[in-house]
Amino acid sequence: MKILLEYQELPQYLRRYFFGFDKNLRFVGLLNPLNAPHHFKSYEWCEYREGVVLEKCKDQLPFVDVGLSKNVLIDKKVDPGLRVTVKLPRDPPEGIDENSGDIHGSVVAPGEPRSEKGYYWGYSVRVAKSLSEVVTGCTFPGGYDLIIGTSDKGVDAKKAEFSEFSHALVVFGGVEGLEAAIEADSQLRGSEPSDLFHYYINTCSRQQVRTIRTEEAVLISLCVLHDKLSEKGIKG
Known part of the structure; x- marks a missing residue:
């Protein structure tokens, strides 16, 4: 997953320098291109x-x-x-x-x-070995000032009113949810979601299936949260 995310972020003309043959990349042709602002064609000019x-x-x-x-x-x-x-x-x-x-x-x-x-200039990838490391390994000075956990056991996201923030973190669990991730982390075992997250929300409140794939939940949740986070984000 790390390799795929880094490959997707890198402009196409740089990939031959940073990625050689890797079995994890043998199906990258199936990935949708990001077409991010920093993925320029040779004839496009930008400062x-x-x-x-x-x-x-x-x-x-x-x-x-x-x-x-x-x-x-x-x-x-x-x-x-x-x-x-x-x-x-x-x-x-x-x-x-x-x-x-x-x-x-x-x-x-x-x-x-x-x-x-104000250009969107891609993203960076950080690998964490546990849920607690996801939160404590923040590279921003002062850490994350808004941490949101997503779960079908959380409150309806439409009712959530977020506080102002500079750096937000939205956390998704696996098939068994964030509760299982908390229980599996020796640093957090016995903790409640409220101990770790400022908000614990359900972005798919009308879910009619047992589970939602994480890659689906990410897209759904970002659509639901976009306006709410845009209103509260502090720029600069």
């Missing part, structure tokens, strides 16, 4: 693009493959093989070919396209 640092250099500065027909010369030394976010001139050059001059770009923080321009 930000994802790239990989190449061995090729000029005046000790490396070139980066950002998926254009020509590589970009960046402004600082970076080890080859690393993924970087590159900022380009706002307007494209008149022509991009082997005879034209170098395209210059600068390496910026991966979050800049989101913070400066």
